[in-house]
Amino acid sequence: MRKVRKAVIPAAGLGTRFLPATKALAKEMLPIVDKPTIQFIVEEARRSGIEDIVIVDGKSKRSIEDHFDSNPELEANLRAKHKDQLLKQVQETTGMNLYFIRQPYPRGLGDAVLTAKAFIGDEPFVVMLGDDMTESKVPLTKQLMDRYEQTGASTLAVMRVPHEDTAKYGVINPSEETLPGLYNVTNFVEKPEPDKAPSDLAIIGRYLFTPEIFEALEHTPVGLGNELQLTDAIDHLNKTQRVFAHEYTGKRYDVGNKFGWLQTNIEFGLRHPETKAQLRHYIETLGKKLTAEDQPKSK
Structure with missing residues (x-):
């Protein structure tokens, strides 16, 4: 069984829920106090043992690339003024194995993941969404990686949400709890209305996939919103190999609204x-x- 080494961070969305701020600024660069949201996601990947990260971005997202690049002029200024702590913080965002791929058109989350196919190759990998920040003793991404060591199968993070909120999420229809907090899944439903939701276990922004997800994506028709829905591809994959759901019980912050x-x-x-x-x-x-x-x- 191959080690999970790579992560995909989709960051090509238009950020319409934060307009007009995101007309020219990448939504992922909106700060939490003094740190961009996407930096929290990258740091979680590093704490989990991920070695290589690809960020799938789009137009008007150059600020993300610049943030993780070196800035010699700024560093020289801070060094000359003996602002050592600020210098350290600036340098922490460089030196990572970060790569960038452009998603030409906003065709949905599934299309963003499919864009990273050549980067991933035939390895298992994680997908980390920037709208969800999580806090727990063991990072959620590492929790999924540990589950993969147990099962060798694709596993996604789910969390219980108020039933009236199911229309905001992909929701699982669990069949059985195979291990504490780990569910076999009958099917996955994208943003069901509360009266049609099969459970209150909603998919949150962390996934671990075997490379077969790419074939599933290539054979999945466009769905809700005329976009390639990742949840639809997961449901397709689940028909040929097991896909598990790991229930997350730590702290989650939804920074997408x-x-x-x-x-x-x-x-x-x-x-x-x-x-x-x-x-x-x-x-x-x-x-x-x-x-x-x-x-x-x-x-």
């Missing part, structure tokens, strides 16, 4: 050494002010 992104910034801001004290004071003061405004006025 405005409220989730703001919520994540607040939580991370309350931990950041440069902002936590001021932000906590501001929130407490704002809370008292809003509470006072809500009180009925005395006559």
Whole structure:
């Protein structure tokens, strides 16, 4: 059984939920306090033991490539001013085995993964979506890699969501729990309405695939939104080889929508050494002010 060494990070989406900010700025470069969201994903891959990462980007995404490239002028300036900690932070984003592939047209997540076929070859690999940031003692990507060591099969991460939210996700129809937290899956449904959802176990943005997923993608017709849906290809793959679902129980941040992104910034801001004290004071003061405004006025 081959070792999982490679990761695909799709980053070619148009970012329409964050317009107008994303008209010229890559959505993946929106910061969580002072670090772009895509850097958190790359760091998770590295902590999990991934050696090579390909980022599938598109037009107006040059800022992602620049972020992970060296900046000699900036580094020289920081060095001359003895800003050693900032210099270290800047240099942490370089020296990785990062590669970039352009997805010419926004044809969906499945098409973005298929674009990386030549880079992956015949190896198992992980797919990591930038809209989902996760926190757990063992990184979620590493959890999937550990499951692959047990099963040798494609495995995707799922998490329980409120039933009324199933239309936002791909959802699994589990058949049995083969190991604690690991499910055989009967079929996969892309964004079902709550009354048609087979479960509350929704696919979140981490997948581990055997290379046979590429053949499944090549034989999957376009689906919802006239796009090549990765969930449809997974369902196709599941008809020829087992695909498992690993239930994730750690912390997940959905940074793919405005409220989730703001919520994540607040939580991370309350931990950041440069902002936590001021932000906590501001929130407490704002809370008292809003509470006072809500009180009925005395006559």
